[in-house]
Amino acid sequence: MREWTARHWSVAALVSAVVALVTGVVTGLVPNPLFTRMIEAPWWSYPVWIVSAVLSGLLVATYLAPSAQSEAERTRDQRRNVVGAVLSFLAVGCPTCNKLVVLALGTSGAITWFGPLQPVLAIGSLALLGFALRARLRSARVCRLSGAGRP
Template sequence: MRDWTARQWLVAALVAAGIVLVAGAVTGLIPNPLFTRMIEAPWWSYPVWIASAVLSGLLVASYLAPSAQLAAERSRDQRRTVVGAVLSFLAVGCPTCNKLVVLALGTSGAVTWFGPLQPVLAIGSLVLLGFALRARLRSARGCRVPAAGRP
């Protein structure tokens, strides 16, 4: 990340801000007239929401770097990114507002089973996003493309 361009930092900041706004609005962490939470967000939802947005922004920006990376590595990193982002969305969302959870478990099941599972989803999402970012940065560092005119 030391060698990142201003463009990569700008993309990272814009993507993180976009994720904060969209995920915050849809999960009701940002009060808005379109989505309201039926159950108050626990305290840990806010740091997980911000951390996952920052990690996702950094991940997206890391794909702007030139690299000669193998397609298999890129695919694995992308899977970690997608799974981590989905888990963070599920972790900070209202358990009874998630239609799929309510359909699968019912309202009481969403509160009884899914609600207590959300902190585990939050940790899992941050771990996956962290591993994906670490892998991207390592592979980008190992696959430097020399600047024009330099041996």
């Protein structure tokens, strides 16, 4: 893989911080006056929150480098990015604070059905983000080895 420049690391750090801040505030993991959790966050929410933010930042930074991916592969990876980010948001959010879940399942259904499903969503989100990052890094490596993207 081509060495990352300071620009790559700066973008990765900035995007990670923004994703962590937005997700943390909206899900109530970061105490704030705008959003209050009705149910305390489980211990695993915090590592999932941070790891998903870091993976998202690294993924965005990979788009600064030339890639040997086809348009279909790029679209597939972008879908993984979005689905992974949405799943991580749902995984760390308060089950009874999610209006869509409460509307679909009711408050007791959100606690009984959606709450226990959240760790599965967390694992799925981290897996999707990890697969997308691996694919992007592999395509950057292929691009470097083939000489594509050179002026």
